Amino acid sequence: MNTEKIKEILAWVKTTDLTSVALKEKDSGFSFATSEHADQSFADMPPAHYQAVSAPAIGTFHWSRPGHPQKVEEGISLPAEETVGYIETLPGKTVPVKVSSSGKVARILVEDSSPVAYGQALIFIEPDGK
Amino acid sequence: MFKKILIANRGEIAVRVIRACREMGIKAVAVYSEADRESMHVRLADEAYCIGPAPAKQSYLNSEALLTAARLSGAEAVHPGYGFLSENADFAETCVKNGFVFIGPPASAIRKLGYKSAGKALARETGVPVVPGTQGLVDEHFMKEAQAVGFPVMVKAASGGGGKGLRLVRDPKDLEEQLKLAQSEAKAAFGDGSVYIEKFIERPRHVEIQIASDNFGNAVAFPERDCTVQRRHQKLIEESPSPKVTPEIRAKMQEAARKLALAAKYSNVGTVEFLLDPDGNFYFIEVNTRLQVEHPVTESVTGLDLVNTQIRLAAGEKLPFDQARASEIHFHSIEHRINAEDPDNNFSPSPGKISELVLPGGCGVRLDTHLYAGYTVPSFYDSLIAKLIVFSSDRDHAIKRSLRALSELETSGIKTTRDFHKKVLSHKDFLSGNFDTSFVEKYFLPNSGR
Numbered sequence: 001m002n003t004e005k006i007k008e009i010l011a012w013v014k015t016t017d018l019t020s021v022a023l024k025e026k027d028s029g030f031s032f033a034t035s036e037h038a039d040q041s042f043a044d045m046p047p048a049h050y051q052a053v054s055a056p057a058i059g060t061f062h063w064s065r066p067g068h069p070q071k072v073e074e075g076i077s078l079p080a081e082e083t084v085g086y087i088e089t090l091p092g093k094t095v096p097v098k099v100s101s102s103g104k105v106a107r108i109l110v111e112d113s114s115p116v117a118y119g120q121a122l123i124f125i126e127p128d129g130k
Numbered sequence: 131m132f133k134k135i136l137i138a139n140r141g142e143i144a145v146r147v148i149r150a151c152r153e154m155g156i157k158a159v160a161v162y163s164e165a166d167r168e169s170m171h172v173r174l175a176d177e178a179y180c181i182g183p184a185p186a187k188q189s190y191l192n193s194e195a196l197l198t199a200a201r202l203s204g205a206e207a208v209h210p211g212y213g214f215l216s217e218n219a220d221f222a223e224t225c226v227k228n229g230f231v232f233i234g235p236p237a238s239a240i241r242k243l244g245y246k247s248a249g250k251a252l253a254r255e256t257g258v259p260v261v262p263g264t265q266g267l268v269d270e271h272f273m274k275e276a277q278a279v280g281f282p283v284m285v286k287a288a289s290g291g292g293g294k295g296l297r298l299v300r301d302p303k304d305l306e307e308q309l310k311l312a313q314s315e316a317k318a319a320f321g322d323g324s325v326y327i328e329k330f331i332e333r334p335r336h337v338e339i340q341i342a343s344d345n346f347g348n349a350v351a352f353p354e355r356d357c358t359v360q361r362r363h364q365k366l367i368e369e370s371p372s373p374k375v376t377p378e379i380r381a382k383m384q385e386a387a388r389k390l391a392l393a394a395k396y397s398n399v400g401t402v403e404f405l406l407d408p409d410g411n412f413y414f415i416e417v418n419t420r421l422q423v424e425h426p427v428t429e430s431v432t433g434l435d436l437v438n439t440q441i442r443l444a445a446g447e448k449l450p451f452d453q454a455r456a457s458e459i460h461f462h463s464i465e466h467r468i469n470a471e472d473p474d475n476n477f478s479p480s481p482g483k484i485s486e487l488v489l490p491g492g493c494g495v496r497l498d499t500h501l502y503a504g505y506t507v508p509s510f511y512d513s514l515i516a517k518l519i520v521f522s523s524d525r526d527h528a529i530k531r532s533l534r535a536l537s538e539l540e541t542s543g544i545k546t547t548r549d550f551h552k553k554v555l556s557h558k559d560f561l562s563g564n565f566d567t568s569f570v571e572k573y574f575l576p577n578s579g580r
Contacts (some may be wrong), residue, residue, distance in 0.1 A: 058181050059198045089198040090228060115202045117180040119164060119194065 043085040050106055059087035061116045072123065077104050085125065087116065091094040103127040132156055132207045135233070136200040137171070140190060142500045142517060144171035144423075145519040146208045150437035157554050159195060159203040163189035164400045165508040170500035177203055184510045190214045193221050197228050207231035207444060213512065216420040219243050231446040235419050242394045253414040256393045258386040261405065261413040263328035269310070270444065275327060276305055278386030282330040285309050287316035287323075294319040298330055305571025331413065333566040334405040336360065337372055339387035340428045342399045342439055342456070344449045349391040350456035351384035352428050355401075359554060361477070361570045366547070367554065368424035370431045372406075373525060379410050390417065398443050399425075399436055406563045408566075423467065423517070426498060430463035430521040461494075462528045463520035466536065468516040470507045472545040480545035481509040490538035494521045494531055497539075507544055515546065525563070531557055549567070550574070 022045055046052075055061065061117050063072060063085045072084045078099050085097040107124040110116060137147045142162060144328075148171060150156040151215050160175030165469060172178040179199040182189035189195065191214055200208055208215035208230050219240040225232040234240075238423070245247045248326035264275045267288060276283050285308055287295025295316030299306040315490040317323035335358040338501065343349035344494060356372030357365045387402040400419050404412040425436045434451060471477040487503040499516035501507075520535055522528040536552050557573060559565040 057198070058179055058195050058202070060202070089194050090201065092192065118182050118189075119180055 024084055046107065046124050047126075048129050049127065050124040051098055051101065051103070051127055053084065053090055053097065053123045053125060055087060055116040055118055055120045056097060057087045057089055058088050058118045059089040059095065059116065060096075061110050061112070061114055061122065062086045062088060062094075070107055072108070074105050077128075078102060078125070097122060097127060101125070132205075132231070132441070133158060134176075134203065134205045135207045135209055135441070136161065136196070136203060136205035137175070137211065137231075138190065138196045139209070139214055139216075140166050140169060140171060140500075140511065142498045142514065143211040143213075144169075145174060145500045146498055147211060147437055150435065150441060154438060154441060156441070158576045159199065159205050161190075161199050161509070165510050168505065170502060170505070179203065184508065186214065186511065193218075193224055197224065197230065198199070198421045201228070205230065207233055207441075209233040209441070210420065211418050212423055217418065219244065219443050228552050231444050233398070233440055235396050235400060236524070239394050240419045243396065243400070244419040248287075248415050249417050250414065252393055253390060256389050258390055258414050259412060261328050261331060261415070262327065264326045266326065267325055272309055272327070273302065273305060274303070279327055279329050282332070284328045284330045285312040285325050286314065286328055287320060287325055289316070289320040289322045289324070295325065297485065300330075327525060331405050331407050333408050333568075335372065335374060335487050335565075336365075336403065336567055337375060337406045337412065338401050338403045338422075339383050339424070340389050340399065340401050340425070340436070341391045341396070342436070342443065342449060343396050344392045344443050345446065345516045346448050347392070348449045348452075349396065350449060350451065350453045351391075351402075352434075352456050353431055353459050354380060354383060355422075355424055355427050357424065358565060358567050359560070359570060360567055365424065366467055366570065367464065367551065368427050369462070369525075369528075370427045371459055371462065372393050379406070379412065383412055384453075386412075386414070388453075390414075399440050411538045423464050423514070426517060426519045427463045427465045430496065430519055431459055431461055433458075433460055437475070458557045461523065462525045463519060463521040464528050464532050466518040466532065466551045467514055467547075468511040468518060468539070468551070469547045470515045470544050471513050471547055473547055473550040474545075477547070479509060479513050481507045481513075482544045483507075484543045486540065486542040488538065488540035490518065490535035492535070495529075495535045496520070501541070515541075515544075529561065 079103040082099045083096045086094040088094050103125040106126040110122045135151055136159040137144045148158040156177040160171045161181045162172050162186050163182055181195040181199055182192055185331050208225050215221040222232040223237040250260050262279050268275055283299040285297040297312040299305050299308045312325050313323040337354050337356050339354055340352040354369055354375050355368050355370045356374050357368045359367035400417055401422050403415045403416050406412045429436055436546040454491040470480045472480045483506045487501055489497055496519040501515055518535055520528055520531040522531050530553055536548055539548055
């Protein structure tokens, strides 16, 4: 994303009521917030190159099948297609949660046995080579 | 009574059910696809769960996701609305298996009445008139069978739909040729060339009877709804009472509908659809085993709340009113289905952002909608965006009220069918009440090829 484009976007933001804006484009991005909203906006914003692993179904999230300990922690590296957890939908039915590309677990956003909605971000991965 | 209900639907009908829940002190749980995150039903519900991506198959038709949302929310019952899974017997059954009450008839009644051929068979058994026709498929004795039915006849594909394999035969000498054409057309379209013959009902009206029944053997039938104004079998305007149904015909239709409901051990609400010919004969077509889009017409005529009734019946209560009360006609009511479609461009969908919105109001006007200013109508679903319902003391004034209310409705940013409704309403045949199901195609879509 070039500087000219960012300037253009910021000029447009000033014509609106928006207090914060975050933009991601391929592997670059930026975020902007007016001073009174700056703290929370920046704190919540993951770096633009992080990739979210989101829930493929609504249900109850489990790191592992019952009786198996949690393997995923922040900092560990995962290969692509690795199963990091399961979502229990109806009794006896589960959907695996997989990582799309290899990388390091940067942030964990979900606790074991918590309800998750479809598309909810569960963990952030810092993809390899970034 | 239930404490919490999940509404397995979207749009105006989800809003309608949430409103009924509110009035009954029941918590309402909404579900939504990624395309409906900003939808009104999500805003109005007590809780809302994203269940899948935009395509309905992966969200509103995904029974596993719907029932998982019910489980997570702690809902006791599921209201299916109309469309989507509302007439799916397997879904009704899956709800019950997973411990949820399905707010609709039992799966067995859906199978008995909802499936066309099964419904017709039950109608015949119960003595409800059906369109005369061959009992099964036609073979080498086709001429004898067609003569028994009586010309003009329709040759219809057994696995038909969408007008394919459909032939009108007025003259017996054309039958053989038309039958062969229908068979080859059906074979090409559905991989099955089997056909049957039905009497062709001339200049029919589409008239339907709302029913409601409980688990204690009580069933009532409401005054009819006339849904003759259709475009390609899609209803556009519904009214009650029908300008062509006399008290005698009404009583007969209500009795037929009640008999069917009792024979099928039906419970909850439903609608029995009939064709009415110009001589006042009516013929059973099918049963819709759910709440209808046009239910507000009946609510406006009778002053009874059908969604409230549905929920009470599903909770195991007795019917809260009797046949005499259900038959009361207090007003004349007309409903307009306003779609996000471009009437000047073959009614193609017109999704997009609604920049400005002005809603009609005033005496005798009801608007069921999920619209708000700034809302973006998504392209993934049905194009119905609002139902304008008016009611007044008589038909003439109800039409004037409709025209007035339609003029007040403004939706900038998208094309709608509002003006089309005004044109239809102002046509001399609509005003006189003399029209049949070909009315819209005949006068407003002369090049539609029908």
